[in-house]
Amino acid sequence: DQQVKQNSPSLSVQEGRISILNCDYTNSMFDYFLWYKKYPAEGPTFLISISSIKDKNEDGRFTVFLNKSAKHLSLHIVPSQPGDSAVYFCAASVPIGGGADGLTFGKGTHLIIQP
Amino acid sequence: DAGVIQSPRHEVTEMGQEVTLRCKPISGHDYLFWYRQTMMRGLELLIYFNNNVPIDDSGMPEDRFSAKMPNASFSTLKIQPSEPRDSAVYFCASGDRAKSGANVLTFGAGSRLTVL
Numbered sequence: 047d048q049q050v051k052q053n054s055p056s057l058s059v060q061e062g063r064i065s066i067l068n069c070d071y072t073n074s075m076f077d078y079f080l081w082y083k084k085y086p087a088e089g090p091t092f093l094i095s096i097s098s099i100k101d102k103n104e105d106g107r108f109t110v111f112l113n114k115s116a117k118h119l120s121l122h123i124v125p126s127q128p129g130d131s132a133v134y135f136c137a138a139s140v141p142i143g144g145g146a147d148g149l150t151f152g153k154g155t156h157l158i159i160q161p
Numbered sequence: 162d163a164g165v166i167q168s169p170r171h172e173v174t175e176m177g178q179e180v181t182l183r184c185k186p187i188s189g190h191d192y193l194f195w196y197r198q199t200m201m202r203g204l205e206l207l208i209y210f211n212n213n214v215p216i217d218d219s220g221m222p223e224d225r226f227s228a229k230m231p232n233a234s235f236s237t238l239k240i241q242p243s244e245p246r247d248s249a250v251y252f253c254a255s256g257d258r259a260k261s262g263a264n265v266l267t268f269g270a271g272s273r274l275t276v277l
Binding site: 078080082087088089090091092095097135139147148149150151152153154 | 165192194196203204205206209211216217252254258263264265266267268269270271
């Protein structure tokens with residue numbers, strides 16, 4: 047079963063507008079949520095994270111919102127730029143000693159920024 | 162630091178051959194992970210090590226897959242014999258969970274494996 051779900055395989059947004067990428071999860075034990083960005087032929091790179099005790103974290107143009115009751119998080123990119131075109135992965139982790147020290151990833155959303 | 166270094170970047174081999182993928186993690190990181198990316202399954206965790214000790218290999222698909230970490234600066238993922246369904250991009254990642262509460266992993270560029 048997929049514990050982290052990204053239901054939109056792709057998203058097209060005009061340059062300068064807001065991009066909103068969504069992610070749902072099922073495991074209430076997750077304590078951190080992370081977003082990774084991946085360009086073709088490269089490995090995923092860390093973008094931003096949020097602790098499960100927070101509901102918002104902001105870093106420049108990137109903001110992540112967490113709604114624990116809905117088990118939903120979203121990544122907002124404002125304004126969107128051509129270099130933001132990439133695949134975005136949502137990921138989550140359980141606390142140390144929680145039985146798994148890796149990250150569980152969603153399948154990714156391909157964001158395309160149109161000029 | 163040069164980051165996580167993986168080799169080879171690309172490997173094309175024939176079914177039945179042995180494949181060895183290599184990884185050099187970031188110095189000082191005490192966790193090392195092997196992930197596989199396919200279109201169907203996305204990024205899936207195969208195995209991970211903590212302080213060079215394998216902790217969880219439940220993601221390894223079959224006995225044909227094995228991984229080792231003989232020291233803190235080197236790990237291998239071996240497939241023997243390889244099959245066409247093993248074709249994927251294999252990523253190595255390292256992290257320092259104690260310092261990074263958010264469990265931030267740094268990924269290598271990946272090894273793209275094609276088994277004919």
